Amino acid sequence: MNVSIVGSGYVGTTIAACLADLGHDVINVEIDKEIVDSINAGEAPIHESGLEERIADYAGTNLRATTEYDEVRDTDVTFLCLPTPQTDDGSLDLAIMRAGAESLGRTLESKDGDHLVVVKSTVLPGTTEDVVAPILEGESGTSIGDGIDIAMNPEFLRMGTAVTDFLEPDKIVLGTAFDDAAATLRELYAPILEQENTDLVETDIREAELIKYANNAFLAAKVSLVNELGNIAAEYDTDAYEVLEAVGLDDRISDRFMRSGLGWGGSCFPKDVNALRAGAREQGYDPELLDAVVAVNDTQPRRLVDLLADHFHLEGARIAVLGLSFKPGTDDVRKSRALDVIDHLGERGATVVAYDPVAIENVRPDYPSVEYAESAEEALEGADGAVVATDWPEFDELSFAGMARSVVIDGRRIDVDESALEVYEGLTW
Numbered sequence: 001m002n003v004s005i006v007g008s009g010y011v012g013t014t015i016a017a018c019l020a021d022l023g024h025d026v027i028n029v030e031i032d033k034e035i036v037d038s039i040n041a042g043e044a045p046i047h048e049s050g051l052e053e054r055i056a057d058y059a060g061t062n063l064r065a066t067t068e069y070d071e072v073r074d075t076d077v078t079f080l081c082l083p084t085p086q087t088d089d090g091s092l093d094l095a096i097m098r099a100g101a102e103s104l105g106r107t108l109e110s111k112d113g114d115h116l117v118v119v120k121s122t123v124l125p126g127t128t129e130d131v132v133a134p135i136l137e138g139e140s141g142t143s144i145g146d147g148i149d150i151a152m153n154p155e156f157l158r159m160g161t162a163v164t165d166f167l168e169p170d171k172i173v174l175g176t177a178f179d180d181a182a183a184t185l186r187e188l189y190a191p192i193l194e195q196e197n198t199d200l201v202e203t204d205i206r207e208a209e210l211i212k213y214a215n216n217a218f219l220a221a222k223v224s225l226v227n228e229l230g231n232i233a234a235e236y237d238t239d240a241y242e243v244l245e246a247v248g249l250d251d252r253i254s255d256r257f258m259r260s261g262l263g264w265g266g267s268c269f270p271k272d273v274n275a276l277r278a279g280a281r282e283q284g285y286d287p288e289l290l291d292a293v294v295a296v297n298d299t300q301p302r303r304l305v306d307l308l309a310d311h312f313h314l315e316g317a318r319i320a321v322l323g324l325s326f327k328p329g330t331d332d333v334r335k336s337r338a339l340d341v342i343d344h345l346g347e348r349g350a351t352v353v354a355y356d357p358v359a360i361e362n363v364r365p366d367y368p369s370v371e372y373a374e375s376a377e378e379a380l381e382g383a384d385g386a387v388v389a390t391d392w393p394e395f396d397e398l399s400f401a402g403m404a405r406s407v408v409i410d411g412r413r414i415d416v417d418e419s420a421l422e423v424y425e426g427l428t429w
């Protein structure tokens with residue numbers, strides 16, 4: 001199938017490479033020329049396991065990138081993978097979606113033959129049908145259902161495991177209004193749907209939109225609950241990890257998303273939970289539980305810095321921050337909890353020396369006063385204290401020997417030889 005993908009960020013690039021892997025002819029339409037050049041040169045524009053080799057394999061054959069929307073006309077299906085950020089008040093900002101839909105609609109005005117537009121971005125119920133569809137109709141002069149069809153197909157991949165999550169998902173959700181669109185998408189995803197562990201959910205467009213938010217709200221709430229239980233466990237001087245490992249044996253609860261600590265960050269949970277809260281309020285419902293989910297999450301970085309401050313004055317102290325990305329396996333630092341930790345340390349007058357295996361360059365421009373080290377050992381050298389902000393596997397079994405005082409506060413539960421340290425404290429254990 002000939003597929004175009006508008007927006008080549010974390011999602012657009014990953015799904016383009018994966019759809020090329022499934023044998024489709026794929027073109028990425030992206031306004032950032034650096035990303036376009038990178039893909040066409042066979043290089044991954046982001047750090048994501050399994051992406052580099054796929055882009056290297058398919059670039060120039062069945063995977064291309066361009067800044068020109070015109071090439072969309074040679075394809076049958078277009079996925080909109082554009083950002084849907086939050087506004088200052090937390091509500092969903094659709095400005096980029098609107099602009100992308102306008103460009104796409106104008107392009108489709110001169111297309112012969114049918115075209116399917118699929119919203120992949122995370123959007124609140126009603127957005128696809130009441131915002132995107134009218135723009136497409138207005139710009140193209142073609143009615144939905146009569147030349148252009150529209151569908152909503154939310155994406156559940158995670159950063160760090162994006163390629164395998166896309167190729168081996170638990171479920172594929174297809175929100176459609178017309179049978180033809182569902183049939184086209186079933187054909188596109190056929191190799192994935194043939195897998196035993198992938199469920200197909202066929203539903204209406206608005207339900208598909210809400211499934212994505214409900215999914216993320218559930219997972220974010222689970223981590224916040226686990227963090228609240230962890231905070232309580234620490235007050236009782238008990239180990240939350242032991243407690244929650246036992247709780248997770250109940251298959252109604254499951255052992256996944258049970259890691260307590262610094263909380264959730266990233267480009268999705270924060271903005272999606274906020275958009276759902278704002279959307280609910282707009283609909284006249286007060287989402288008290290989701291408000292609490294965010295409130296618990298917001299307290300964790302400060303709690304971690306408070307634990308450090310119990311051992312010495314932070315004013316003038318040299319603190320190593322291990323990990324900057326919002327989770328291991330990615331260079332994405334959007335809403336990373338590590339940045340909140342750095343902010344709190346800065347407010348209390350500490351000097352921060354930070355290390356991350358891949359994310360430093362994404363932090364440096366916004367945090368010029370932070371010192372950056374080339375290894376964890378270098379960051380720890382001479383430091384008065386250290387905090388673990390991201391659970392990169394390379395931090396397991398790390399030597400803290402070079403520290404001036406080995407006071408280590410762990411926000412992520414890495415493997416540490418506690419006996420070699422003056423102080424080792426976990427945020428929730």
Ligand SMILES: NC(=O)c1ccc[n+]([C@@H]2O[C@H](COP(=O)([O-])OP(=O)(O)OC[C@H]3O[C@@H](n4cnc5c(N)ncnc54)[C@H](O)[C@@H]3O)[C@@H](O)[C@H]2O)c1
Nearest residue numbers: 007008009010011030031032081082083084100121122155
């Ligand atoms: N990142 C994830 O893990 C993830 C997972 C599932 C769903 N989502 C959702 O997918 C959507 C995209 O997320 P992302 O993380 O890939 O965003 P991103 O910011 O990484 O990428 C978006 C890309 O779109 C490009 N762009 C902006 N305007 C454009 C235009 N008019 N035409 C063409 N390209 C344009 C940008 O330059 C950027 O490269 C969001 O709605 C997000 O919530 C993200």
Ligand SMILES: O=c1ccn([C@@H]2O[C@H](COP(=O)(O)OP(=O)(O)O[C@H]3O[C@H](CO)[C@@H](O)[C@H](O)[C@H]3O)[C@@H](O)[C@H]2O)c(=O)[nH]1
Nearest residue numbers: 155156157158159223257258259263264265266268326327
């Ligand atoms: O037990 C856990 C699990 C996760 N986290 C944190 O939660 C955040 C999110 O982690 P994760 O969900 O693994 O990464 P994302 O890439 O943000 O993926 C989420 O957001 C995506 C974008 O919407 C969805 O597609 C995915 O299904 C959803 O898991 C990170 O800061 C993690 O450190 C914890 O603190 N404890």
